[in-house]
Amino acid sequence: MTTTNSSAATASKNPLHIPSPFRADEPDMTPEQKEQQYVHDVYQVIAPHFSATRYKPWPVVEEFLKDMPAGFVGADIGCGNGKYIGVNPKLFVVGSDRSSNLIDICGERGHEAMVCDGLALPYRPEFFDFAISIAVIHHFISPERRVAAIEEMLRVVRVGGRILIFVWALEQTGKRDFDKNVQDVFVPWAMPKKAEPRRDRTRNTAQEGRRRDRVNATSRSGEASLSGSMDQLSIQDGQPSTLSTSNISAPVSMQPALSMSSSSPSSSASAAALAAAEPVSVSASSSLTNADALLTTQESRAENMGQTTAAPVFNRYYHLFHKGELEELVTRTKRAKIVQTGYDRDNWWCIVEKTSHK
Amino acid sequence: MRLITHNMLQCHVKGCNANNFPLELQEVVLEQEEAELNEDFLRNMLGKLEYEALVATCLKLDINDLPATLPADAAYNDEFLQILHRVILETHIKSGKMICPNCQHIYNVRDGIPNMLLAEHEV
Ligand SMILES: [Zn+2]
Numbered sequence: 420m421t422t423t424n425s426s427a428a429t430a431s432k433n434p435l436h437i438p439s440p441f442r443a444d445e446p447d448m449t450p451e452q453k454e455q456q457y458v459h460d461v462y463q464v465i466a467p468h469f470s471a472t473r474y475k476p477w478p479v480v481e482e483f484l485k486d487m488p489a490g491f492v493g494a495d496i497g498c499g500n501g502k503y504i505g506v507n508p509k510l511f512v513v514g515s516d517r518s519s520n521l522i523d524i525c526g527e528r529g530h531e532a533m534v535c536d537g538l539a540l541p542y543r544p545e546f547f548d549f550a551i552s553i554a555v556i557h558h559f560i561s562p563e564r565r566v567a568a569i570e571e572m573l574r575v576v577r578v579g580g581r582i583l584i585f586v587w588a589l590e591q592t593g594k595r596d597f598d599k600n601v602q603d604v605f606v607p608w609a610m611p612k613k614a615e616p617r618r619d620r621t622r623n624t625a626q627e628g629r630r631r632d633r634v635n636a637t638s639r640s641g642e643a644s645l646s647g648s649m650d651q652l653s654i655q656d657g658q659p660s661t662l663s664t665s666n667i668s669a670p671v672s673m674q675p676a677l678s679m680s681s682s683s684p685s686s687s688a689s690a691a692a693l694a695a696a697e698p699v700s701v702s703a704s705s706s707l708t709n710a711d712a713l714l715t716t717q718e719s720r721a722e723n724m725g726q727t728t729a730a731p732v733f734n735r736y737y738h739l740f741h742k743g744e745l746e747e748l749v750t751r752t753k754r755a756k757i758v759q760t761g762y763d764r765d766n767w768w769c770i771v772e773k774t775s776h777k
Numbered sequence: 778m779r780l781i782t783h784n785m786l787q788c789h790v791k792g793c794n795a796n797n798f799p800l801e802l803q804e805v806v807l808e809q810e811e812a813e814l815n816e817d818f819l820r821n822m823l824g825k826l827e828y829e830a831l832v833a834t835c836l837k838l839d840i841n842d843l844p845a846t847l848p849a850d851a852a853y854n855d856e857f858l859q860i861l862h863r864v865i866l867e868t869h870i871k872s873g874k875m876i877c878p879n880c881q882h883i884y885n886v887r888d889g890i891p892n893m894l895l896a897e898h899e900v
Contacts, residue, residue: 451897490817490819511815519892526889533891536900540789541884542785543798546785
């Protein structure tokens with residue numbers, strides 16, 4: 420899962436794209452529930468749009484993969500739409516992600532991929548020659564869980580095997596400017612006003628093309644407002660596409676929509692469509708939230724803010740890493756050494772080598 | 778999922794640490810799909826495969842092509858590598874169940890994709 424957005428350059432002044440501090444005081448929520456609501460549920464819903472903006476490999480990752488000896492076996496943990504799985508055809512890479520909708524996209528592209536949790540990988544110990552974790556660990560909600568994610572990757576990689584880790588940087592100065600004192604944030608994902616996903620240039624199947632055509636057709640008929648994009652989302656839900664099997668109870672936060680505000684019935688209608696859509700038990704997770712309850716809560720929150728009109732925005736939780744923090748987490752595992760570190764495209768990255776079995 | 782992937786999976790339910798491999802396949806639908814032969818990959822796999830488990834799994838799926846034991850010259854036995862390639866890389870499980878021999882947990886494969894997520898209390 421990656422963190423930049425092709426439309427962010429033009430949308431950087433859009434108030435809906437401004438990050439806000441993470442509400443650390445959410446009552447009665449376990450870390451698992453928070454990650455479910457503020458990470459997993461969001462990626463389930465935004466999967467098609469997210470995937471359409473993710474096709475270009477980052478150079479550091481590409482180089483890491485292309486430098487691997489032919490025949491090496493790797494794990495892409497949190498692979499999203501699988502954009503790195505086929506980068507080096509001489510390797511065998513298995514992708515995994517929490518989002519079944521993103522994994523479905525990998526499957527359509529012919530990639531080897533499965534749905535699983537980064538903290539409980541289903542692989543035999545020391546099976547892999549290498550692993551990558553690109554823009555994943557910043558979604559874990561505590562330092563302990565971030566270390567556990569690194570530990571779990573070290574478990575499945577052999578001694579001498581390398582892991583490339585990318586995390587979002589607090590110090591970034593590009594498209595987003597974060598408050599340097601706030602490391603735990605909500606970063607909104609706004610569906611586009613007009614969805615014109617760029618073609619995947621690597622492996623775009625005919626099936627996917629058809630789905631995107633439908634998306635485009637839908638968005639053309641919608642108004643140029645965020646409510647239009649929600650229409651598009653809910654209509655997509657009715658399609659026999661990746662979203663149709665999803666549980667779509669993602670956090671929909673009712674933020675003030677300002678100039679783009681819309682009190683049109685379509686907004687509430689699509690919210691209702693979202694809420695009414697039947698959750699299908701695609702995952703074994705029992706912590707899926709109820710869409711009705713979620714929307715009701717967030718509507719009342721919007722009312723408390725004195726807003727009568729609202730536009731849906733999907734807030735994802737991020738922990739922004741400061742310089743040296745990733746290395747510190749790796750050091751805590753006591754069975755890996757840091758081979759190389761760097762900063763690229765708003766991310767800190769490091770290459771880790773496993774040094775001992777335990 | 779390819780058969781090679783089945784050979785790397787184990788049950789990861791909390792506390793299920795022994796006899797949790799290989800997951801037993803049931804109600805499986807297979808599909809053959811051609812792939813490019815990668816000898817480097819196959820040779821690398823020789824050191825990683827649980828060969829006995831692979832053969833046993835294959836027999837249950839009526840795939841009888843693999844020799845019962847790994848040939849001593851496997852790495853340079855072209856005929857064997859061809860068979861291994863066909864079995865582990867070109868044979869796909871399109872749907873079915875994978876059952877842990879120890880705790881009986883069932884993992885489903887649908888549209889070629891295994892769902893290895895656990896419920897919260899199982900992690
Ligand atoms: Zn088990």
